[in-house]
Amino acid sequence: MELEELYRDIILDHNRTPRNKRQLDDADIANHQKNPVCGDEINIQIVLDGDQIDVAFFFGQGCSISQASASILTDVLKGKTLDQARAIAAGFHELMNGSEPNNIDDLGDLVALQGVAHYPVRIKCAVLACDTLDEGVIDWLNKHQI
Amino acid sequence: MANLQRNTPTFDSAKIRNDFPILKRIINGKPLVYLDNAATSQKPQAVIDTLTTYYETTNANIHRGIYKISEEATAAYEEVRSIVANFIGAKEPENIIFTRNTTESINLIAYAWGRENIETGDEILLTEMEHHSNIVPWQILAEERQATIKYIPINEDGELDLSDLNTLINKKTRLVSFVHMSNVLGTINSTEEIIERAHQAGAIVVLDAAQSVPHMPINVTNLDCDFLAFSSHKMLGPTGIGVLYGKTATLQEMSPFLGGGEMIDEVHLQASTYKKAPWRYEAGTPNIADTIAFGTAIQYLENLGMDNVRAHEKELTTYALDSLTKIGARVFGPTNIEERGGVLSFWYQDIHPHDLATALDTDGIAVRAGHHCAQPLMNVLKVPATTRASLYIYTTKQDIDMLITSLMKAGKFFNNGT
Numbered sequence: 001m002e003l004e005e006l007y008r009d010i011i012l013d014h015n016r017t018p019r020n021k022r023q024l025d026d027a028d029i030a031n032h033q034k035n036p037v038c039g040d041e042i043n044i045q046i047v048l049d050g051d052q053i054d055v056a057f058f059f060g061q062g063c064s065i066s067q068a069s070a071s072i073l074t075d076v077l078k079g080k081t082l083d084q085a086r087a088i089a090a091g092f093h094e095l096m097n098g099s100e101p102n103n104i105d106d107l108g109d110l111v112a113l114q115g116v117a118h119y120p121v122r123i124k125c126a127v128l129a130c131d132t133l134d135e136g137v138i139d140w141l142n143k144h145q146i
Numbered sequence: 147m148a149n150l151q152r153n154t155p156t157f158d159s160a161k162i163r164n165d166f167p168i169l170k171r172i173i174n175g176k177p178l179v180y181l182d183n184a185a186t187s188q189k190p191q192a193v194i195d196t197l198t199t200y201y202e203t204t205n206a207n208i209h210r211g212i213y214k215i216s217e218e219a220t221a222a223y224e225e226v227r228s229i230v231a232n233f234i235g236a237k238e239p240e241n242i243i244f245t246r247n248t249t250e251s252i253n254l255i256a257y258a259w260g261r262e263n264i265e266t267g268d269e270i271l272l273t274e275m276e277h278h279s280n281i282v283p284w285q286i287l288a289e290e291r292q293a294t295i296k297y298i299p300i301n302e303d304g305e306l307d308l309s310d311l312n313t314l315i316n317k318k319t320r321l322v323s324f325v326h327m328s329n330v331l332g333t334i335n336s337t338e339e340i341i342e343r344a345h346q347a348g349a350i351v352v353l354d355a356a357q358s359v360p361h362m363p364i365n366v367t368n369l370d371c372d373f374l375a376f377s378s379h380k381m382l383g384p385t386g387i388g389v390l391y392g393k394t395a396t397l398q399e400m401s402p403f404l405g406g407g408e409m410i411d412e413v414h415l416q417a418s419t420y421k422k423a424p425w426r427y428e429a430g431t432p433n434i435a436d437t438i439a440f441g442t443a444i445q446y447l448e449n450l451g452m453d454n455v456r457a458h459e460k461e462l463t464t465y466a467l468d469s470l471t472k473i474g475a476r477v478f479g480p481t482n483i484e485e486r487g488g489v490l491s492f493w494y495q496d497i498h499p500h501d502l503a504t505a506l507d508t509d510g511i512a513v514r515a516g517h518h519c520a521q522p523l524m525n526v527l528k529v530p531a532t533t534r535a536s537l538y539i540y541t542t543k544q545d546i547d548m549l550i551t552s553l554m555k556a557g558k559f560f561n562n563g564t
Contacts, residue, residue, distance in 0.1 A: 063500035
């Protein structure tokens, strides 16, 4: 496998110029996860408009796969409901397992990370942002008893 | 004497490479360039053959069978104790305990020596460049005994800062444990000052020699450390076998580590008596086959000559340091070749080590990326991770050249677009 198949231009672009990378003081949903094995760190912050995601932000550090996936994810999340957000996280895991999820259209540019499925040791880098999002949403849903 | 019969040592990496079947592997259409020797070394055919031959001809449990092959297996196993003792300059084979690896060796000290000798308020002294295996066992012990752990700091050059040594080692200090050669920086720590000061204060000294014993001549009697730990798998031998050297008096005084068969004299319903050292610390059927193959690995290194191994690695490390610096990589650790081994941790063009390692892998180059089981050290260096290339006897200048070419390709890919 060639490097270009793993690191698509869109991934390199998001890594060089991350979107939605900032830290809020008053996000509705805020969650942090760290991969202790490689040190990748992601914080996901979400501002809600009712049940819909108004905007999503991230900050953290790590390899280009982990940071680009967070950058792409925050773009994809805009305007989605929390249920859709959780489905996107689940669909992304399916993609990393090498299968095509039903909601692939909702995944948007996250599909560019498909090549990571061929690098088992790097999958944990790619799923970190989605896992951080999902845990944050579950916590919020539990807290609001929804 | 076997030593007198051996041929004059010669060092020819190209010839050595023929002894390592794995180096013929093709990865992604390219020859394997194996530069992760600080994690584990590759194995020569002789070691692989010893394993196979043992299972084909001699396999039996040791220290008990009254029959031919058990006697042979016992003799072969115990002979390795002598081979190891001789290799590291220990006075007696009985100074050598076989464990699973360096980690287990250090844990053995923490349990068998530490529980009897560390009391509330005592101090354990480590350094900021330790592997997790030389931190966590002491944290567990310190928590149990309410002891304190202190650390010798490191300076910007990746060397130990011994300016406060006289305060750090004081009358409360019971044990000083430090790495002989850093698995991240390659720093070879000078041992004399620390060991002398520790002994003056009545503390014992443990040397984590996992990275030094495979790469340079070691003499424990001259070093005067109380314990020294290392692993077979980093020095051409199989995984699953490690060594703990200990001074005779200390080993005879300690309580057992694990209890069970092989380590007892007499077992009664309420109490048992134990064998003398080192067998007291080897409960259960040991890793017989791998120990015997470890003996072959040491003999392979002895035939090369450890002075020659060190000389080869100094030459290659100099070449690698120059090459990496020329392309603008920031190499951590000492620049003086006398003070470092062939472990090169670096940071290149702000490309994250995991991305760099993946890029190198597509060219068949195996390096390590991450915190190298030394998170406290990463905090000191102020980097989340490093990329690490580590050398050994079969590494050639050509390997280094391929690393450099691949790094430059990766730099172009990640930072200039494709």
